[in-house]
Amino acid sequence: EDKVVQSPLSLVVHEGDTVTLNCSYEVTNFRSLLWYKQEKKAPTFLFMLTSSGIEKKSGRLSSILDKKELFSILNITATQTGDSAVYLCAVETYGQNFVFGPGTRLSVLP
Amino acid sequence: DSGVTQTPKHLITATGQRVTLRCSPRSGDLSVYWYQQSLDQGLQFLIQYYNGEERAKGNILERFSAQQFPDLHSELNLSSLELGDSALYFCASSVAGAGTYGYTFGSGTRLTVV
Numbered sequence: 001e002d003k004v005v006q007s008p009l010s011l012v013v014h015e016g017d018t019v020t021l022n023c024s025y026e027v028t029n030f031r032s033l034l035w036y037k038q039e040k041k042a043p044t045f046l047f048m049l050t051s052s053g054i055e056k057k058s059g060r061l062s063s064i065l066d067k068k069e070l071f072s073i074l075n076i077t078a079t080q081t082g083d084s085a086v087y088l089c090a091v092e093t094y095g096q097n098f099v100f101g102p103g104t105r106l107s108v109l110p
Numbered sequence: 111d112s113g114v115t116q117t118p119k120h121l122i123t124a125t126g127q128r129v130t131l132r133c134s135p136r137s138g139d140l141s142v143y144w145y146q147q148s149l150d151q152g153l154q155f156l157i158q159y160y161n162g163e164e165r166a167k168g169n170i171l172e173r174f175s176a177q178q179f180p181d182l183h184s185e186l187n188l189s190s191l192e193l194g195d196s197a198l199y200f201c202a203s204s205v206a207g208a209g210t211y212g213y214t215f216g217s218g219t220r221l222t223v224v
Contacts, residue, residue: 034212042112042200042215043153088153097166098143100153 002027006089006101014109017079021104023089024071033065033072036088038103043088046074079108113137114216116201122222128189131219135182135203141165142184143204143213144176148197159184191223 004025013019025033032050036043047056049065049072056063060079065072076083086103093099113136123129135142144156146169155168159178170176173191178184188195198220204213 036212036215041217042114044112045212045214048212090153097168098155098158100145100155102152 002091002093002097002099004089004091004099004101006087006104008104009102010105010107012107012109013079015080017108018075018077019079019106021074021076021087021089021106022071023074023101025089025091025099025101026070027091027093027099029094030067031092031094034090034092035063035072035074036090038086038088039084046087076106079106081108081110084108112214112216114139114201114203114214116199116216116219118219119217120220120222122224123191125191125193125223127191127223128187129191129221131186131188131199131201131221133184133186133201133203133216135184135201136214139203139205139214140182141204141213142178142182143202144170144184144186145200145202145215146197147200147218148194153200156186188221193223196221196223 007022034048035046047063052067060077063074086105088103089101115134117132140161143158147153156170158166162178176186198218200218202213202215
């Protein structure tokens with residue numbers, strides 16, 4: 001059975017801290033790994049990763065994939081209160097199935 | 111506004127009833143995905159349609175069904191509703207698969223079964 005695991009499940013930091021969110025997966029026919037940020041409503045897309053070792057970066061957020069060890073990390077530097085959200089990791093397979101992890105709830109305190 | 115439109119935004123109905131959730135994908139997107147998000151189970155993939163045809167099936171109950179119409183909008187039908195069906199139902203769309211930019215979620219329909 002395809003599975004995506006995220007850790008930690010919950011994280012509380014202060015503004016300015018750097019956080020690393022982890023996502024590991026066990027799926028057949030891996031196609032891509034996606035990160036989403038979910039605040040109050042719909043998840044919003046952050047990154048899609050398909051190749052190992054290539055860092056994707058957007059502002060203070062960056063992510064990298066390791067297809068050998070089957071995990072990805074999402075880094076957020078200099079966190080702000082606006083980064084408070086649930087961060088979802090999802091894996092797409094070639095069967096066009098999508099498996100989401102449980103999410104990491106990040107709370108950034110002022 | 112993500113471009114993916116879901117209606118209604120909120121729905122309250124009694125057990126045993128049937129409801130229909132509607133989704134209009136972003137312009138140009140051919141794929142529509144349905145997800146269920148409940149507090150204890152996270153985001154669960156239900157089903158995907160591509161250009162009118164069912165493409166992939168996830169953890170969708172037999173009491174649930176979906177279809178995608180020629181104008182590419184999709185409907186998710188939930189019947190014989192149970193209390194445990196209370197959840198947020200998301201629709202997402204993409205051109206085909208996750209493509210280069212993942213896929214775009216609508217703002218969801220919150221279903222409450224009483």
